[in-house]
Amino acid sequence: MLIKPKLFFSVILLFFILSVPIQGASSQNNIIDMKGTSSENGNLFDLENLKPGDWADREITVSNQSNNAITYDIDLRYIDGSELFYNQLSLEIKQGDTILFHDKLSNFSMITALPLSANSEEKIDFSLTFPAESGNEFQGLTTNAEIVITAYDDTETETSSFPISTDSQTGGSPLPSTATIMFNILLVGGALLIVGSFILLYLLRNKVAEE
Template sequence: MHFISYFYKMLMVCLLVCLIFPYSNTKAEIIPLDLVIDAKETLFGIENFKPGDWAERTVKVTNRGREDFAYRAYSEMISGSDKLYNALETEIRNGNELLFKGRLANANLSSPRPLKSYEEEQLQIVVRFPAELGNEFQGLQTKVLISFTAEAALPGGGTNQNEIVNEGNENTLPSDVLPKTGEENPIVMILTGILLAVAGVLLYKKPAREQHFL
């Protein structure tokens, strides 16, 4: 009899604990960051690019997801002449706002650009062949990749610095994400992959007759 009484007491304690601490659904909620770059796959395809010449292209950056994010951009040479790559100059603007001015080899948006959900902005990218360069650049070519990354916007205006990097060649790629659970900050650890949007080929061909550039 004592055993039965003890059994019922333990059963009541278990039921009480179950009522106080109900089962928690820890299923992860996937929150994608949807970064879209609207530009030709080959942004700059320039022939006979000579000292004093310049070219401008526009890239549209869109946040098509339901989460705010901040994005960055940077360039890297993937083939061709280091000499030409390090000689070319570039500017990146958003309207009248100058975001970067300097060597193409150093081109980047080091400060994250915030972009709210379902908003977009346009970047104007200018590449210049400095007029003071001479004919030692004749016949050189370089291929440059401009990469864009998006990262979750954290409370207080910061961003998550841990990035997942994916590679691809299409203008629109699915974003990589990490799960959000109820036990973590709902914004922390929401990441997206890299979008390889544009790859430009800058050509400087030797003319049919010898020319000397001052």
């Protein structure tokens, strides 16, 4: 059976009309791509047996895969574990030489509207610290959180999360009690001041008596 030329070309045209939107949707790229330094289990931070003064550095690269500028936000979410320990940890977030945040996690608020040009990328540096002044009340605690980056343009929104898992030192010698150390220093200093004052008064009285 022969197919008429007009019918054949009509079928071909209809096929292209129906297939073009489908192909366009399937070939569309994500607006962002993210990668970062991580531990063996994939967490951005997976820190064990933290001691006061310990810290760790990580970085995340945010890549704009689209042909137009985008905007992204950085958020931090507590998940579970000890809120006391979570609130004690300190975080610094830097974009190049610009410090976006540097304070305890308890004081974090979402960083919004960070611009990223079309087809470009930038690195965000993170430094998580267990403050040196932390005392024994934080010993043996664990906390879990996540850093969430949300990128968006006029039509799309994409979100990526980077887990944080930390626990403080367990067993062994207790964490240093910085409050006790400070009190001892003040006590010794006060005692030396009193002794020095008595010695000075004694010398002055002897000098007056000799004259």
